[in-house]
Amino acid sequence: MLELRPNCELCDKDLPPDSNEARICSYECTFCAHCVETVLHNVCPNCGGGLVNRPIRPSVARRPGVSLQHDPASTRRVNTRYSRQEIESFAHGVKDIHPAKR
Ligand SMILES: [Zn+2]
Numbered sequence: 001m002l003e004l005r006p007n008c009e010l011c012d013k014d015l016p017p018d019s020n021e022a023r024i025c026s027y028e029c030t031f032c033a034h035c036v037e038t039v040l041h042n043v044c045p046n047c048g049g050g051l052v053n054r055p056i057r058p059s060v061a062r063r064p065g066v067s068l069q070h071d072p073a074s075t076r077r078v079n080t081r082y083s084r085q086e087i088e089s090f091a092h093g094v095k096d097i098h099p100a101k102r
């Protein structure tokens with residue numbers, strides 16, 4: 001199940017489960033839209049993959065047993081282990097390769 005992480009891994013901005021600003025990679029690494037646009041350039045700094053809008057889990061169970069109430073968002077904040085400078089350099093080297101070709 002998709003882990004709904006509570007913050008941007010780079011700038012630590014809060015990204016609640018209903019946020020429209022959350023972006024994720026295939027490993028669920030989570031960033032805010034601003035960091036994706038200005039620093040990451042669609043490159044996850046942990047895996048090199050592309051980033052897409054994180055889907056919003058329904059707050060109400062429209063089907064039995066499936067909702068944010070049943071499967072709440074994670075509260076464990078994750079922060080990148082790479083420096084901003086290292087991330088900028090990494091993203092620069094990968095951003096011009098289409099995610100499907102990485
Ligand atoms: Zn951010």
Ligand SMILES: [Zn+2]
Nearest residue numbers: 025029044047
């Ligand atoms: Zn990643």
